[in-house]
Amino acid sequence: MRNTSDKTPIWKAIAAALRGDLAEGRYAPGDKLPTEAALAERFGVNRHTVRHGIAALVDEGLIRTRRGAGAFVAATPTDYPIGKRVRFHQNLIAAGRRPDKRVLQIEERAATDGEASALNIAKGDTICAYHGLSLADGQPIAVFESLFPILRLAEIAQALEDTSSVTEALRAVGVHDYTRASTRLTATRATATQALHLQIAQGDPLIRSSGVNVDEAYHPVEYGRTWFAGDRVTLTLEG
Template identity: 70%
Template structure:
């Protein structure tokens, strides 16, 4: 029975396995920005497949924004994972600039709704209390690296939705309503798979690996001001945990 189930399980297409292997090579630094990948013939020999299968795999890397191809010249790496530190002071723009990339955030949706039980528990509110949910896309050098949802308590932060409509920066929006500084008090990391909507925004395939962070930010008095979840494309970001200096 178990053997039958195993034999019936779907197998990863060989071109996807090749794309994943090359993605790992890039993530580990075997090929850096601007480096030329081995020729189609060399890759076909390495993986024991025909050149058509190799072309299919390279097309997948092009769609992900990791590789570009030049007719007659070959395939070249255009992206490596962005180092993204997670510590007490998580600031998207600062982190991406420090990694030598150009940061950008795009607003996908801004809504008022009631807090879920989990959100209410994190924000020290009651289920159903009004919150502002900010859905957005984070990019580095024009390449999408994460989708996110940040939730803010409206009774505590009146006007935060209007400020988020004015600026894509959460730090700036909070500053405009009087929250001069905030710190991260908890972060949880989970490996998940991309759903259809996340895959569309991140230009990856449905089911590709994501790193989800769930975090809570508090103001200078320790009062929760933001509860957020971010889904990072697993092959475009290296998350590093930073400890505070004693």
């Protein structure tokens, strides 16, 4: 008579099946897994058993769960250097990722006190604010806001409309090279809007980078603020 104690627990069998799905590429990094209800139907068990199996893969680092959003295949963090020259497309390509940007809004408005100080202009001067979403291999990794002084770069808004690349837009208005003058990194948590764009839960950890880029005459041409999804990038500082 067979010893039933040798049988594999159902939750371990579910974990093994899902592990096999990942190994075969059925789900790619960043993909959302089927719901607990759908998996329970697939395996013919209750949702508690499915949850136990998923928890095992979370412990292994293969799956990440987000409260209210579900379970996702863990993506390998993207290496993102921050140094004298920060170029989004070049950074992602160097990391073996496919870069893309999605324009959310381009607007002209008055500079706040802090923005004016960063751009070396007067409070209330007009700036161009470019809001966007950065993606790697189709997965959102950061939301950003780039601010430009209109007095110094009169046609920058139109240049950004023509190309989503900050480097190309600056080149179009006469700034052929720029470098990072300062960078500040802080930890924060996602707002509801940031969470929506990044497909994470409100309150999830973010890394906030703020920096000033200057032209060859050391005049500020961009004040950038970027909020990176904390589990999707590894920021590295270069000398």
